Amino acid sequence: MDCKEALAWYERQWEKDRRRWEEEKRALVERLEEQAAEILRLKSELGEREAQLSREFQGRLEACERRLEEERAAREGCERALERLARPVLGEGFFRYLAQALELWDQALLEEARKLDGNGVEAWLRAIWAERAEALSGALAGQAPDWRRVRTGLVLEWALLAWLEGIRDG
Incomplete structure (x- = not known):
């Protein structure tokens, strides 16, 4: 094989490899874009879930605080009643x-x-x-x-x- 043929063969191989690399690069860029979109979607879902859980737990916390205050008031009422009962009528x-x-x-x-x-x-x-x-x-x-x-x-x-x-x- 002479130099021109060898050069043509290498140029064809190089062009073929370059197309394959371009195709792989395009596939990788596409894959990165998909993954970036997936990351954004997951971050959004995570933010929504965090907000939802925060609201849920805030509601539970407020309910527990209300129950705690009610129970404290009931306990204080019981203590006052016991004090009254301890005093002679x-x-x-x-x-x-x-x-x-x-x-x-x-x-x-x-x-x-x-x-x-x-x-x-x-x-x-x-x-x-x-x-x-x-x-x-x-x-x-x-x-x-x-x-x-x-x-x-x-x-x-x-x-x-x-x-x-x-x-x-x-």
């Missing part, structure tokens, strides 16, 4: 006043019972009063007396007093 002054008022009532009832000439009414009244005084002392000392028994005694005293007034008034 009726103060010591009430029981002193009640004791004085009942003592006056007891004296009036005793005077009426003495007019009955016995029948054990006076002893019965003194026993009820002693029980009531003990219950009031226990309440002042922080104990829990049997209020039902105390109330029953008071009702019986009231009934006796009403009966005595009825006898006296005729």
